[in-house]
Amino acid sequence: MTARNISRFWEWGRKIICVGRNYADHAKELKNAIPKEPVLFLKPPTAYVREGSPILVPLYSSNLHHEVELGVVIGKGGTAISQSAAMEHVAGYALCLDMTARDIQDECKSKGLPWTMAKAFNTSCPVSEFIPKERIPDPGKVNLWLKVNDQLRQSGCTSQMIFSVPYLISYISDFITLEEGDLILTGTPKGVSAVQEHDELQAGIEDIVTMSFRVDRQEH
Ligand SMILES: O=C([O-])CC(=O)C(=O)O
Ligand SMILES: [Mg+2]
Structure with a gap:
């Protein structure tokens, strides 16, 4: 077996743990309460999609939203990691989109059901190239942006996060063992909005990384 390279972490089949409502301005735009503890959900590794392949609108959705997010890549696994040790477990970062079938999520929320069909479908996690840790000295101070067909839709700073990266690593690892x-x-x-077939999405972390994706409709 050839040695695995963390810069292709999306090929490893590992967990994608997502935090919801971590920016007050986004929680408000969807009329959700500001959380007192992190809201968590999972995507399977089959959700990854890389530049060059399209983001697919699931057949069952007519309201697919973009959510631009900072992704933190775990380099050293652990359980019950303290906040002070948390950054030692980070290998680097990636720019990610948490593609969300908002109509399905609304239905799940109203029925008290899990968000799996709204959040975990194939191509629901577009991901950039791997960004080594040194390139983002402070993950609590970088700007994220997203454009749809050249129009700016999302622009925010990670300083607006309610729960910091070290806090999240510590909180999650108390009950889900983190792995490399x-x-x-x-x-x-804030700024999430619907995308349509043939739209072009472009996103970036300042000028550290940029990525673009085309939206297509799932065929069958
Ligand atoms: O679907 C949502 O609004 C929750 C979420 O993923 C986020 O806040 O990033
Ligand atoms: Mg999200």
């Missing part, structure tokens, strides 16, 4: 190659999506700032 896991990814934590840290939540989205």
